[in-house]
Amino acid sequence: MRALRWHGKHDIRCDTVPDPIIEEGRDAIIKVSTCAICGSDLHLFDGFMPTMESGDIMGHEFMGEVVEVGKNNKALSTGDRVVIPFTIFCGECDQCKRGNFSVCERSNRNKEKADKVFGHATAGLFGYSHLTGGYAGGQAEYVRVPMADTTHVKIPDGLTDEQVLFLGDIFPTGWQAAVNCDIQPEDTVAIWGAGPVGQMAIRSAVLLGARQVVVIDRVPERLVMAKAGGAITINFDEESVLDRLKELTNGKGPEKCIDAVGMESHATRSFDAMYDRVKQAVMLETDRPHVLREMIYVCRPAGILSVPGVYGGLIDKIPFGASMNKGLTWKMGQTHVNRWTDDLLRRIQEGQIDPSFVITHTVSLEQGPDMYKTFRDKEDGCIKVVMKP
Incomplete structure (x- = not known):
């Protein structure tokens, strides 16, 4: 064969x-x-x-x-x-x-x-x-x-x-990511990554009754598809993710955040992304966790981080103190x-x-x-x- x-x-x-x-x-x-x-x-x-x-x-x-x-x-x-x-x-x-x-x-x-x-x-x-x-x-x-x-x-x-x-x-993966968020009718769900899993997570969050779904990506075709599925889109090459999420949530931050990217996250203008690439190149770090750091920072206190994105090994510089003090819940897994x-x-x-x-x-x-x-x-x-x- x-x-x-x-x-x-x-x-x-x-x-x-x-x-x-x-x-x-x-x-x-x-x-x-x-x-x-x-x-x-x-x-x-x-x-x-x-x-x-x-x-x-x-x-x-x-x-x-x-x-x-x-x-x-x-x-x-x-x-x-x-x-x-x-x-x-x-x-x-x-x-x-x-x-x-x-x-x-x-x-x-x-x-x-x-x-x-x-x-x-x-x-x-x-x-x-x-x-x-x-x-x-x-x-x-x-x-x-x-x-x-x-x-x-x-x-x-x-x-x-x-x-x-x-x-x-990818359909049950996007669905589980949304279910793990325990979505309530008043929630804003922010999704990093508008690839296939992110697209399924968008539609799952909509079906589960989120007030608004926001997706962060930079690929035009993905953003068009996300918008067709009911999401508000943020192109991180063209605008500040932090500022736009504050605007969309009246400064409170999204209650639920989904990492549909995983170990190969890309960021064009951030110091931490350059740091990760250097460490990965010399085999001091296996994965690039820019999305995880950003989710911890922007998520509303007492919110939920859902991680369907695949990670394979070691990550560095995670602001765990912020996660603990904000009372964030992590849900993840295959x-x-x-x-x-x-x-x-x-x-x-x-x-x-x-x-x-x-x-x-x-x-x-x-x-x-x-x-x-x-x-x-x-x-x-x-x-x-x-x-x-």
Whole structure:
């Protein structure tokens, strides 16, 4: 089969590799009909995530048809159409029983390695380094899905791939980010980053009843899309984020703040952004936390900081004293995808939202390597890339 594989920093290739096979009784093999490049894939492309190995298959947003099931898999049958969440979960451990699927205690087959880095292992993830299990990803013609009897979302007839693909990651990620804010009718929700997750967070915050939603970015196409979704936009290249947020909130600051950027935040005129870039260049810091610092500073006292943006390691110069003294609550983490998918699938079916709005480019798998650079550099108006194996 054909698959996109990581061969080093900025080196993604479409290679021919062996087809996956059933390895355990709960497995399923999926023939991929549609997959996507996620913003967090760029952290691998740019070389910021450790424990990647040459030849690893990329991708964790994918869906398709079940073509083979393991002998112990009673939940799926050949011919079923499924979206696969990026978090692999057993459904049986203590965390899964609590609905905390992204920290499943059994699915990370490199648990010992992850325990040393994080203190406790997270769940296994598709196509996202050997720290999260080293599982082959979904930017391929076929994928082996372990624990597939739980790790799936069945899709009913009448919905296109484009409408439901993002149930596997960015839609529930944006939704969880908004839910974590405990949005009240009088709230202003400020969202840093108008990429795909930020776009889903905007629409989620609107659906959950925020008084106003403000998004901070600098890419014109993203800001236009954000405005179409109901957000007030701030272009941080053209105006002061601090001053504009004060104006929009009568000097009080937003009650809820969402970091939909993560480890590669950009700022053009700030000293801290230059500081982070220098430290990152000499490997004294792994992530660039400009957005976190700004959120702490502008958030209204007793507010909530929600962090769906991915961070991989060490960050520096966080004003934790300000966060503590302002009484801010932090909520963060990888997404517990299947906690939200029943509700979100219903909302799609009822026409409350059509997540396909975010797609700007649809290409073949062979075009995938070139689209990584286009997506990262935000060329050609690129916001979200979908691939058809």
